[in-house]
Amino acid sequence: MKNIIYFFAAALSMLTVKAQDFQGVATYESKTSMEDMKKFSGNNKEITPEMQKMIEERLKPMFEKTFTLTFDRTASTYEEEEKLGAPGDQMAQGFKMMGSLFGGGGKHYKNVKAKTMLQEKDIFGKEFLVSDSLPSIKWVMGSESKKIGNYTCYKATAVVPVDKSNMMNYRPKKGAEEELKKKSEDEMKKTNFMDMVEMPTERTITAWYTPEIPVNQGPANYWGLPGLILEVSDDKTVLLCSKVVLNPKEKSEIKAPKKGEKVTQAEFAEIMAKKMQEMQEMGGGPGSGRRRFGG
Template identity: 70%
Template sequence: MKKIFFTLFVAIFSMLSINAQNFQGMAIYESKTSIGDKMPKFDDKQIPPDMQKMIEERMKAMFEKTFVLNFDKTASIYAEEEKLDAGDEMSRGFKMMGSMMGGGGKQYKNIKDKTILQEKEIFGKEFLVSDTLPQIKWTMGTETKKIGEYTCYKATAVVPTDKSNMMNYRPKKGQEEKLKNLKQEDAQKTNFMDMVEMPKDKTITAWYTPEVPVSQGPENYYGLPGLILEVTDGVTTILCSKVVLNPKEKAEIKPLKKGEKVTQAEFADIMMKKMKELQEMGGPGGRPGGMRIGG
């Protein structure tokens, strides 16, 4: 009985706090992408071992990121935690690859106006991807679990795949073993884009807490009766590690303005054109030099 009373008290207190005039909240998320044994290996003898190790460590870091979500009752700003950039050519290259894999740039979404804006950069050119916030048809579950101090409920949905995110590509049927066992001499003349495809949609599982009754979440996810603390698509998991309600320092939650304004579909087309250019130059998705896929 005491436990039920305490849970109700916390829920009511949270609702009163959120209904305050200047309510804001902050949530920190850790994003991890599982790539199994697919991490590229380097066997180019012209690259020193210490350099090979550094490249592999930087590539691994691209799959483990930290994001901060600042939110109020209707809008939010979601951004990757800023890290020191060495400013050299390698750092710029990894920054570009990170952008192609869905990282980098701030995201603004307004659940009242149904708008979403995201800053993106490709080859030094800045874009502002602007679109209508897509509706997510959630299937509500009864399963619960604890994330930190919060009781969370399960929900699932099928959502369209982001065609501008390279991480959403999957090997075509019968191509996975070829990619894993590809030899360096064959990689020089292989068009990797012919060996992969983009699924139309994907199934996601989310865990939300009514104890923070705002319809917000990381990335494009929203629309549940509580803050989303965890979401996974089977490959990438985004997990909340900290929630702060009414922080002392208020964040600026306003629509983004930087960059050439394009729709999500237009940006996906631009990304595909840039990918083809990279293939012709021997970059990602084309002829990767000393990089081979697999173990």
């Protein structure tokens, strides 16, 4: 009986999706582990437990975000919901400026039919439009299932290249934590922490998709499964769908962004690497780059 009910529910969903003007809106909550950051700051003798707690609270907007995916059968836009800080909050403004370094940015557009993507990016005042082909993801389909909200979801895994333009993907080098513990306070002040981290080349992701919404869309650059991806995670970040609205009363126009200097993903990663090298030579982290890009 349960299988019959599931079959009719899935069939009804497919009919809904096949409607000519079909559209859906999904909300995703993103959480990224702060463990790597804690490893470094915990070895800084100048940071008290109270300061550590305050830093973590201030960093939460970069590690906990909300995104909206607006999709139809062929295209989608994915955007971060902007959270307003207190007026005059200089630290909050500084974190906002670092948004692109940590995977933030403007509108992210995918066309799964044409297999193309466009994403707005801003690096310290200079706007870019990253334009490229959608990454080909070789999914390994699993038989495990679970419920996310009212939807039955199935597991799939894949090994994907790491986005080298996203600082969230850096990880401590082997032995870095032990090396920091041996340093004196004076040595710690002279340490460039970019020398203590590395960028992996690939990562394993786990996705949960629902055939009850049979579109091959998902958050960020994730796509290509026989159903909407409601959850995706790697060893650091989890993106979990908290709400889905199918055929909302007010439709949104799904348009490709046009603002910014057009570059490929590889070109943008190279630009980011040069910017990071600039800041490293200045002896500072992302917060040092308060000047305009190229200034």
